[in-house]
Amino acid sequence: MNRGPGPHLWIDRVVKRYGSFTALDGVSLTASRGELLTLLGPSGCGKTTLLRIIAGFLQPDAGQVSLAGRGLNGVPPNARNLGMVFQNYAIFPHLSVAENVAYGLRARGIASSEIVRRVAEALARVRLAQFADRFPDALSGGQKQRVGLARAMVIEPELLLLDEPLSNLDAKLRIEMRQEIRLMQRELGITTVYVTHDQEEALAISDRIAVMDRGRILQVGTPREIYEQPTHAFVADFIGGCNWFEGTVSNGELRLAAGPRLACSAAPQTARLALRWEDLRPARETDPPQSCLAARVAMVSYLGHRVRLHLRACQDDTEIHADLPSHGELHMEGTTALFAFDPQRARVFASDGTRLL
Amino acid sequence: MRRAPALPPGGVLARLDPWPLLGAAALLVVLVFVAWPLSELALESFIGQESQHFGFENYATFFASSYFRRALFNSLTIGALGTIIALCIGVPLAFAYARYDFPGRDTIEVAILLSMLSPPFIGAYAWIMMFGRSGWVSEFARDLGIELPPIYGAFGISIACAFGLYPLAFLVVRSGLARVNRSLEEAAYSLGRGRLGVMFTITLPLVLPALLTAALLVFLGVVSDFGTPGILGEGERFPVLATLAYSLYLSEIGAEPGMAATTCMILLAITFVLVLGVRFLSGRRSVASDTASDLTLRPLSGGKRWAMTSGVALLVLTANVPTIVVVVSSFLEVRGAVFQPVFTLANYRNAMVAMGNALWNSLMLATIALALIIAVGGSAGYYISRRSGLLPRALDLLIMVPFVVPGTVIGIGYATVFNEPPLLLTGTYAIIAIVYVIRRLPYMTRSCAAIVFQIDRALEDASLSLGRPPLAGFRRIVLPLMRPGMVAGAAIAWVEVFSELSASIVLYTGPTRTLPIAAYQQAATGDFGMAAAYSTLLVGIAAIGLFIFLFAARGRRDRVVGWI
Structure with a gap:
C-alpha cells in the first residue's frame, strides 16, 4: 500500500472519444489520500465518463489512471478494489439488506463470521441495523442509498466513487445525506471521487472541486477558491448566480455598457465583468459614481432568507439580479433606483473566458 | 488501525468475458439450422421439376395450374377470415381487460389462456363432431328439418383456427392498450370530444401498431397451420399451401420435391411481405409514451359489471367449446363415427394399445427441447x-x-x-428435438431479452465493482432476476413444443411418432374416439406442465437468498 508521498489517485492526460465526439480531452487530475474530490459540471461535460474510466467500466483511448502507485489500465473493474455508489442506488432487489452489504465481502472469500461482524458494523454506521433482514422494496430512497453506501464502504476500498448519489432524493433529504456522507468519509479516511451537477452540493461537501466543461477540467480548487476566484468565465457562471456586464478595455480602464467603469490594465479588447448577485446593493451617498448604476425594478421575488430583485439597467437594459437581505429597505416594482458594488468583488474575463482581473 | 484490505481475485477467470464466444456459437447453430435449410429450399425452388434447369419453371407451373392457384387463394381466404374472426373475439376482450374491473376477471383470464393450450386441429374435428356430416348438432338440426351449411372448407377452417388463435390477439392488443397513456384520452375528453370521438381519434390510432401486430400473428398462425386444413379441408378437396407443400413432398405417387420447395417459397413470400408490411406501417407510428401509463381500471356500476362479466364469459366459453367437446367425448362410447351418451374408458384402452411409444416420445423430446430452449434462449436473450x-x-x-x-x-x-452427410439426421429423434428447439426459441429469446432490458445495468456494474467477475455476477444477480421472464417463456414454449405438429409430421418416422401426430392421424382417418383420447391426453399434459411452471414462477425469494 502506498503510504509515501505523491497522490493516491493519479489521472494523467486521459482521452476518451466516441466517434467524432471527444468526451474527455486530455484530463489530468490527482487526489491525495483521504481527500474528497468532486467532479462538477453540466450534463455531458464528461464527469461521469471520467468516473466510469476510474471504475474500469470504460477504457481510456489514451492516458493513465493509477491508484496507490498501481497502474489501472487493463485491470478489470472487479479487480480494482473500488467502492461505487450509483445514482439509482443499484441495490440488488432479490437480496436482503444484509446480503447486499455482504456481497462484496463474499466475493473476497472472507470468513463468514467476519462477514457477519463487518456487515453489522457497516449497517450500524449508516443507521440501518434494524433493517438488516428487510428487502430493498421495503426501503425508502434515502435508506436504499444508505445501503449502497454501506455496501461500497464495507469492502474497505482504496477509492470510493459516488456517481450523483443524491440526485434521486428530495431536497431536504439531499442536504441531510450529504452531511452524513461527508462525516463518514472523514471518519474512515476513504479517498473519494464525487460526481455531481449540483454546485451547492459540491461546495458543501468537497475538499477540492474540479469544474468540468466539454471534456476539459477548467479549474481545480477548494470550494472557496472556486467560488471567490474563478479562473474562467464558465466557472463563475456555473457556480452561484452572476450578473454579466459587457464592456471594453481601453486606456487602462474597463467601461461597461451599463455605465460603471473600473481600472483595468489589460490590453484594449472587449471584456465581460461578472458580479455575484449578492455583491450588488443599494447605493449609498459615499459610493463613487463609477461603481454605481441606475436600474429599474422589474420584479421582486421574496425568497425568505433574502429578496431577489430582477432589474434592468437604465442605460442599456442589461438583465441584472440583486440578492438583498430580506429585512432591508423595500423596493417597489416599476421604480428606478441606484445600485453599487465593490470593485474588489468584480471579476473580469476576456471574450475567450480567461480571467483578466 | 486499518486492516490490510482483502483484494478481490484478479486471475484469468476474473477477466474472462464469455459472451462473445457463446454468441458466436449460437450464431453458428442458427446458421446451420435456420439459414441453411431455408436457403437450400429457395435454391431448390428454382431448379425445374422437369427440366432440372435453373429458372422460374416451377413458379410458372405453379401459377399455370388452377389447382395450385386455388391452394394459394384458399390460404389467403382462410388467413383473412380467420384473422377477422380472431380479432372480433380478442380485441373486445382486450379492451375489457385493459380498461374495466368486473367480477371474475382473473378466472376468465385463465380460461382465455387455456384456449391456447389446445392446438387448432383438435378444435377442428370437434367441429366435425358437432357440425360434420354426421355431427350431433347437424343431426339434431336435420331432425328439425334444417340443413346446416357444411363445416368443411374455408369457413370451418377459419373458425377453428380463430378459436385457437384469438388469445394471441387478446394478449398483444391488451399490452398495446396498457402502453397508451390514459392522460391522452383524458386530454381529448377535456378538449370536448365525445366517447366515440376519443375512441376513433385517439385510442384506435394509438393502438394501431398493436392491432396490426395481432392481425399479423393470427394471419401467420392460420396460414401456417397444417392440422386444421388437413382435417377440415378433407385433403385434396380444399387444398391450402401448407397441406399442398406437405403432400407434394411426401406424396406416395411420385413426390415432387421441386414443386414442394416452390410452394414453400410462395408461402414464405406471403409471410415475409406481411411481416415487412406491418413493420413498415407501424414503424412510422411511434406511440411509446415516455411517462408511466396509468394502469388503474375503471370501476363499473352494478348492472354494467355483471353485463361485462357475462359478455366476456360467453365469448371465452364459446371459444372453448371445441376443447370441452373433445375432452367430454373422449369418455363417450363411439359407434361408427357417432358418439353415444354412455361413459366409458374404452377410447383410452384402444388408444393405449395403438399408441406405441408416441406418448413417451413426446414427453422425452419436449423435455429435452425445453431444456435446450431455456439454456440457449436465456443466454441468447441476455446477450x-x-x-x-x-x-x-x-x-x-x-x-x-x-x-x-x-x-x-x-x-x-x-x-x-x-x-x-455431413449432417445425416432424418429419421432420428435428434432432428425432431432440433426442430422443436429452433421453432420455439424465439419465444424464449424474446421473453428473456425483454426482461433483461428491464434489469438495471447498474446492478451488474455494482456487482463488478464489488469484486465479482462478469460470469459470477450474471449467475448471482442477473439470472435470479431473469427467472420470472424465463419461467413465462418456458411455460409458453412447453405448450407449443408439446403440441408441435406441422414440422414434426414431415420429419417423423414410425419409431419417432409423437402424441400430436398420433392425434392428428386418428382424427384425419376418422377414428374419433381414439383421436379424442389422444387429444385429451395432449391438452391435459400440456396443461399440467403449464401449471407446474406457473406455480414455480410464484415468488420464492427466500430460497433465492439462501442460495447465495
Whole structure:
C-alpha cells in the first residue's frame, strides 16, 4: 500500500472519444489520500465518463489512471478494489439488506463470521441495523442509498466513487445525506471521487472541486477558491448566480455598457465583468459614481432568507439580479433606483473566458 | 488501525468475458439450422421439376395450374377470415381487460389462456363432431328439418383456427392498450370530444401498431397451420399451401420435391411481405409514451359489471367449446363415427394399445427441447439485449426468423438438407428435438431479452465493482432476476413444443411418432374416439406442465437468498 508521498489517485492526460465526439480531452487530475474530490459540471461535460474510466467500466483511448502507485489500465473493474455508489442506488432487489452489504465481502472469500461482524458494523454506521433482514422494496430512497453506501464502504476500498448519489432524493433529504456522507468519509479516511451537477452540493461537501466543461477540467480548487476566484468565465457562471456586464478595455480602464467603469490594465479588447448577485446593493451617498448604476425594478421575488430583485439597467437594459437581505429597505416594482458594488468583488474575463482581473 | 484490505481475485477467470464466444456459437447453430435449410429450399425452388434447369419453371407451373392457384387463394381466404374472426373475439376482450374491473376477471383470464393450450386441429374435428356430416348438432338440426351449411372448407377452417388463435390477439392488443397513456384520452375528453370521438381519434390510432401486430400473428398462425386444413379441408378437396407443400413432398405417387420447395417459397413470400408490411406501417407510428401509463381500471356500476362479466364469459366459453367437446367425448362410447351418451374408458384402452411409444416420445423430446430452449434462449436473450454490434444483431435476426416461418416449410427444409452427410439426421429423434428447439426459441429469446432490458445495468456494474467477475455476477444477480421472464417463456414454449405438429409430421418416422401426430392421424382417418383420447391426453399434459411452471414462477425469494 502506498503510504509515501505523491497522490493516491493519479489521472494523467486521459482521452476518451466516441466517434467524432471527444468526451474527455486530455484530463489530468490527482487526489491525495483521504481527500474528497468532486467532479462538477453540466450534463455531458464528461464527469461521469471520467468516473466510469476510474471504475474500469470504460477504457481510456489514451492516458493513465493509477491508484496507490498501481497502474489501472487493463485491470478489470472487479479487480480494482473500488467502492461505487450509483445514482439509482443499484441495490440488488432479490437480496436482503444484509446480503447486499455482504456481497462484496463474499466475493473476497472472507470468513463468514467476519462477514457477519463487518456487515453489522457497516449497517450500524449508516443507521440501518434494524433493517438488516428487510428487502430493498421495503426501503425508502434515502435508506436504499444508505445501503449502497454501506455496501461500497464495507469492502474497505482504496477509492470510493459516488456517481450523483443524491440526485434521486428530495431536497431536504439531499442536504441531510450529504452531511452524513461527508462525516463518514472523514471518519474512515476513504479517498473519494464525487460526481455531481449540483454546485451547492459540491461546495458543501468537497475538499477540492474540479469544474468540468466539454471534456476539459477548467479549474481545480477548494470550494472557496472556486467560488471567490474563478479562473474562467464558465466557472463563475456555473457556480452561484452572476450578473454579466459587457464592456471594453481601453486606456487602462474597463467601461461597461451599463455605465460603471473600473481600472483595468489589460490590453484594449472587449471584456465581460461578472458580479455575484449578492455583491450588488443599494447605493449609498459615499459610493463613487463609477461603481454605481441606475436600474429599474422589474420584479421582486421574496425568497425568505433574502429578496431577489430582477432589474434592468437604465442605460442599456442589461438583465441584472440583486440578492438583498430580506429585512432591508423595500423596493417597489416599476421604480428606478441606484445600485453599487465593490470593485474588489468584480471579476473580469476576456471574450475567450480567461480571467483578466 | 486499518486492516490490510482483502483484494478481490484478479486471475484469468476474473477477466474472462464469455459472451462473445457463446454468441458466436449460437450464431453458428442458427446458421446451420435456420439459414441453411431455408436457403437450400429457395435454391431448390428454382431448379425445374422437369427440366432440372435453373429458372422460374416451377413458379410458372405453379401459377399455370388452377389447382395450385386455388391452394394459394384458399390460404389467403382462410388467413383473412380467420384473422377477422380472431380479432372480433380478442380485441373486445382486450379492451375489457385493459380498461374495466368486473367480477371474475382473473378466472376468465385463465380460461382465455387455456384456449391456447389446445392446438387448432383438435378444435377442428370437434367441429366435425358437432357440425360434420354426421355431427350431433347437424343431426339434431336435420331432425328439425334444417340443413346446416357444411363445416368443411374455408369457413370451418377459419373458425377453428380463430378459436385457437384469438388469445394471441387478446394478449398483444391488451399490452398495446396498457402502453397508451390514459392522460391522452383524458386530454381529448377535456378538449370536448365525445366517447366515440376519443375512441376513433385517439385510442384506435394509438393502438394501431398493436392491432396490426395481432392481425399479423393470427394471419401467420392460420396460414401456417397444417392440422386444421388437413382435417377440415378433407385433403385434396380444399387444398391450402401448407397441406399442398406437405403432400407434394411426401406424396406416395411420385413426390415432387421441386414443386414442394416452390410452394414453400410462395408461402414464405406471403409471410415475409406481411411481416415487412406491418413493420413498415407501424414503424412510422411511434406511440411509446415516455411517462408511466396509468394502469388503474375503471370501476363499473352494478348492472354494467355483471353485463361485462357475462359478455366476456360467453365469448371465452364459446371459444372453448371445441376443447370441452373433445375432452367430454373422449369418455363417450363411439359407434361408427357417432358418439353415444354412455361413459366409458374404452377410447383410452384402444388408444393405449395403438399408441406405441408416441406418448413417451413426446414427453422425452419436449423435455429435452425445453431444456435446450431455456439454456440457449436465456443466454441468447441476455446477450442480444446487453451487447451491441454486428454479432448480436445478426443472432437476433436469425433466431427470430423461425417465428414467422411455417412449420411445414421448416420441416421440408430439414428433410431436404439433413438427409445426407455431413449432417445425416432424418429419421432420428435428434432432428425432431432440433426442430422443436429452433421453432420455439424465439419465444424464449424474446421473453428473456425483454426482461433483461428491464434489469438495471447498474446492478451488474455494482456487482463488478464489488469484486465479482462478469460470469459470477450474471449467475448471482442477473439470472435470479431473469427467472420470472424465463419461467413465462418456458411455460409458453412447453405448450407449443408439446403440441408441435406441422414440422414434426414431415420429419417423423414410425419409431419417432409423437402424441400430436398420433392425434392428428386418428382424427384425419376418422377414428374419433381414439383421436379424442389422444387429444385429451395432449391438452391435459400440456396443461399440467403449464401449471407446474406457473406455480414455480410464484415468488420464492427466500430460497433465492439462501442460495447465495
